[in-house]
Amino acid sequence: MERDYKDIVAELKRAFPKDTVKFRSDNHRPYIPNQVYTDRVESATESRWNLEIKELEINVPHRYVKSIVQVQIDVHFRDGYGFAVIPGDPSKEPSNINTAVDKAVNEAFLTALDSYQMGWRDLAPYKMKDWAGNPALKHLLDHPEPDSQTAVVQSRAIVDRHCLVCSKVLTGDEWDLLGQVPNLNRDKMTYCFDHLPNHLKRKIDKDNIHQFEIRTQLD
Template sequence: MPHRYVKAIVQIRSGPYTRDGYGVSIMNGDPAAEPKLIRTAVDQAVNEAFIDAIDTYEMGWKDLAPYKLEDWAGNPALAHLQQSGPPAGVEDGAAPIQSFAVSNHKCLKCKENLTNAEWELLGRIPNLNRESLVYCFEHILAHLKRKLPEPVLTDFEEKRNS
């Protein structure tokens, strides 16, 4: 601690992507006399590094843009996104469900193989770990079905019943 600063490096992974963030915090005072200064400096450096890493993913930029117009929100691509919204299909989770062929995933309850369409439907449920919560359409828990976007659910049911 002779230089009285702390540097933190944080690495965030999202799927196959990795981002690094860097943060620095300067300690004002003598860390030998006040050991809490070290903990505070480390926390501040790690928080700054985390924010730096997350910021590279541009999370929340659309929501924060109206408040940062003079800063980074003047980006024309961000202005376009604010006016027109995301491309079609992005809101409810990509391409339409098409295949009702049998997959190699088995329902936890009935032990029957899921169709590819049921597997894709599970992937559209927000925050569902479909590696451990695998259900055929009949056995998807009601609270999980309610999380599906209405157009996705009705489209799936129409194709399934036809």
């Protein structure tokens, strides 16, 4: 029996497993990989969906690509847009154009799925100072689905990792937070959150710091 459209949408909104959210290496912002979204759409619709590129503008002189795509599920559809800069000199490195096209199309795909609130429950804890802090969206944090794992979890203890200052065993969340400090060797510069130097804390995304503090309050 084929799924009803409203059941498909409910499945798209469902929270992903714990640790699905990743952090970009350049700015440490949270994101969910494109492949995760594609897999969810494929499973939720039982392969009854289609992605169509409605518009693709490749502007070589000004080095950008703009894309508009449409995600169709049965008779319903959502549009999304994406934009990407073509790096370097396209005349010398034409393959960079293909890279920019892929990036613009992928971004448009994610924009379309974002209109289904896909991934909102997972990203909300990291966006408290952005859209998730709005009282109208508080339900994303206050009412997690009983069958799903959300990003708000209690801190996890790990072994053989001790703070250089107080010798306290680090929690898993403290260890993960250290991994978000650019160019920090966690094996040599191991600190608990309380003793992490302020100049290192400032290098971590503020949303991630806030989410860490939320988790520690649950302990």
